[in-house]
Amino acid sequence: MRDTLSQHANTFAGIPDIGTRITLFVVITFMLIVTILLVYFKMRESDDKKGI
Amino acid sequence: MIIRPSWLHFRESSRVWIEDRLRLKPLIDLLAKKLVPRHKYSFWYLFGGLALFFFIVQIVTGILLLLYYSPTPNTANESVRVIVNQVSFGWLVRSLHSWSANLMIATVILHLFSTYFMKAYRKPRELMWVSGVFLLFLVLGFGFTGYLLPWDTTAYFATQIGTEIPRSIPVLGEFIVRLLRGGEFIDEESLKRLFALHVVILPLITLAVVLFHLILNQVHGTSIPIGIRSLREPIPFFPNYLFRDAIAWIAALILLFGLCLIFPVQIGPKADPFASAPVGIKPEWYFLTLYQTLRIVPAAILGVNSETIVNVCVGIAGAFLLMTPMIDRKARMEQYSSGFTWIGVVAIFYVIIAISLAYLT
Amino acid sequence: MTAQDKEISRRNFLSQALTGWISISVLPVLYGMVEYALPSKIRDRILESMHVAKEADLLVGSAKIVKFNKQAIALLKSEQGQVRALSAVCTHLGCIVQYQSDRKVFHCNCHGSEFDLEGRNISGPAPRPLQPFKVDIKEGDIIISRI
Ligand code: HEM
Numbered sequence: 001m002r003d004t005l006s007q008h009a010n011t012f013a014g015i016p017d018i019g020t021r022i023t024l025f026v027v028i029t030f031m032l033i034v035t036i037l038l039v040y041f042k043m044r045e046s047d048d049k050k051g052i
Numbered sequence: 053m054i055i056r057p058s059w060l061h062f063r064e065s066s067r068v069w070i071e072d073r074l075r076l077k078p079l080i081d082l083l084a085k086k087l088v089p090r091h092k093y094s095f096w097y098l099f100g101g102l103a104l105f106f107f108i109v110q111i112v113t114g115i116l117l118l119l120y121y122s123p124t125p126n127t128a129n130e131s132v133r134v135i136v137n138q139v140s141f142g143w144l145v146r147s148l149h150s151w152s153a154n155l156m157i158a159t160v161i162l163h164l165f166s167t168y169f170m171k172a173y174r175k176p177r178e179l180m181w182v183s184g185v186f187l188l189f190l191v192l193g194f195g196f197t198g199y200l201l202p203w204d205t206t207a208y209f210a211t212q213i214g215t216e217i218p219r220s221i222p223v224l225g226e227f228i229v230r231l232l233r234g235g236e237f238i239d240e241e242s243l244k245r246l247f248a249l250h251v252v253i254l255p256l257i258t259l260a261v262v263l264f265h266l267i268l269n270q271v272h273g274t275s276i277p278i279g280i281r282s283l284r285e286p287i288p289f290f291p292n293y294l295f296r297d298a299i300a301w302i303a304a305l306i307l308l309f310g311l312c313l314i315f316p317v318q319i320g321p322k323a324d325p326f327a328s329a330p331v332g333i334k335p336e337w338y339f340l341t342l343y344q345t346l347r348i349v350p351a352a353i354l355g356v357n358s359e360t361i362v363n364v365c366v367g368i369a370g371a372f373l374l375m376t377p378m379i380d381r382k383a384r385m386e387q388y389s390s391g392f393t394w395i396g397v398v399a400i401f402y403v404i405i406a407i408s409l410a411y412l413t
Numbered sequence: 414m415t416a417q418d419k420e421i422s423r424r425n426f427l428s429q430a431l432t433g434w435i436s437i438s439v440l441p442v443l444y445g446m447v448e449y450a451l452p453s454k455i456r457d458r459i460l461e462s463m464h465v466a467k468e469a470d471l472l473v474g475s476a477k478i479v480k481f482n483k484q485a486i487a488l489l490k491s492e493q494g495q496v497r498a499l500s501a502v503c504t505h506l507g508c509i510v511q512y513q514s515d516r517k518v519f520h521c522n523c524h525g526s527e528f529d530l531e532g533r534n535i536s537g538p539a540p541r542p543l544q545p546f547k548v549d550i551k552e553g554d555i556i557i558s559r560i
């Protein structure tokens with residue numbers, strides 16, 4: 001049981017290669033930066049309302 | 053006549069429905085009443101919130117890891133390999149948990165130093181400081197207990213050392229060691245105990261302390277450092293400051309993903325309790341100061357053995373940290389206490405020198 | 414004492430008695446929980462002597478780490494063919510030491526303590542020598558016992 005589990009555990013090379021990871025990073029960063037911009041404008045709007 | 057689209061009606065009527073039942077307005081008014089001052093150091097106010105953010109990331113990713121992790125010496129290392137190699141996005145979840153832990157500890161330390169130098173611990177915020185120091189101990193506890201869980205060689209010896217250190221504490225030492233290990237040696241019992249601490253006991257305590265810390269922050273508002281004339285209008289916490297917090301959190305998320313995707317966390321070989329400790333074995337960065345101190349203190353000074361000395365020093369440093377608001381009499385009277393600032397500077401230098409020595413030698 | 418004062422001191426007494434009583438009742442619960450969490454000693458059953466290896470498995474001038482109860486023990490065969498057994502657990506904070514045959518020392522990779530072939534702590538933070546064990550060889554079997 002122990003042997004099959006440890007063999008099983010190593011069958012796939014799990015971590016994707018650096019190219020895939022960087023692509024993923026670019027996509028995630030893009031999504032998050034757009035979010036930051038939207039939140040920023042929302043912040044400006046609510047600041048303006050209070051005259052900050 | 054303006055015709056409003058029906059979804060706007062729906063939104064408005066749901067808002068009213070919810071407000072009638074939850075009565076959130078007093079809470080929102082309360083949050084809006086708290087003002088966050090603006091001055092040249094206000095940047096540092098973001099760090100408490102960042103620590104909270106990473107703590108939330110830990111809870112979410114920790115729960116995901118729990119679905120596959122199995123805490124026994126025969127299965128722990130394998131189950132982590134299964135997570136990394138087979139579970140979809142398992143490698144990412146594990147990297148997020150590990151990197152966010154490091155970032156959480158780093159932000160807690162930055163938050164501690166910033167409130168220390170701004171002397172935000174002075175009256176009436178003494179208990180915010182004390183609960184904050186407990187949070188530091190708790191996050192270090194998370195780091196220590198989580199480290200053994202992958203059951204790899206480095207983790208095994210790090211835990212052996214870490215649970216051996218308390219032994220030289222007078223009277224309670226033996227007792228603490230047995231309680232932590234669940235026996236004389238690091239084995240299945242120890243793994244189960246540190247696991248229980250890491251996933252149930254510490255999270256529950258931390259949640260309670262964080263809540264206490266946040267409620268006090270609401271009650272007392274944010275402090276202004278001694279001698280700073282707040283030049284600009286303070287900002288209401290809700291919603292204006294919360295937007296700033298949100299921007300910092302999303303920026304932190306970008307940093308976190310960057311670290312995880314560029315440096316995904318690896319897993320070491322399964323621990324063998326009967327093999328020599330590997331060459332160059334070192335603890336995580338946040339324990340390096342303690343590690344280097346253990347290395348430079350000689351075996352005995354005036355007949356007292358080194359661990360006792362290190363234990364006593366750590367005890368004194370911990371007590372000083374906890375008691376700072378009570379010791380610093382000047383700050384209590386709104387006077388700038390430069391002595392305490394110097395102690396902080398010396399502490400930072402000691403940490404930097406110890407960490408560099410640990411890496412260089 | 415006015416009637417009002419009496420009323421106050423009675424109420425004070427009651428709340429103090431209640432707090433005190435609750436604190437006292439919590440103590441046995443705490444005691445029970447700590448006792449529950451403390452490992453029972455019986456489970457770490459310790460044998461006084463054990464067969465750990467065959468003499469033929471040992472190479473002259475190198476160390477082999479074997480299991481004695483739950484402890485790690487280094488077996489060392491000298492050039493004269495004599496077998497010695499020393500605890501392989503560093504007396505500093507308990508890492509397993511490594512035998513360096515070129516320098517003839519046991520070196521601990523954790524904080525750099527070193528021990529000579531007799532187990533004496535010669536440098537680093539280790540406070541005590543490595544614990545020695547008794548070695549008996551019967552028909553090529555190495556048997557270790559506690560001294
Ligand atoms: C899990 C760990 C922690 C979390 C989630 C947390 C969270 C927060 C938050 C959200 C704030 C308000 C925003 C700010 O002023 O930064 C705050 C304030 C504060 N925290 Fe923490 N904190 C943690 C650990 C600590 C530690 C380790 C200390 C110091 C020993 C500390 C001391 C303080 C103090 C004194 C304040 C008041 C700051 C002021 O009013 O200017 N906290 N904390």
Ligand code: FES
Nearest residue numbers: 503505506521524
């Ligand atoms: S554990 Fe061996 S030197 Fe510290």
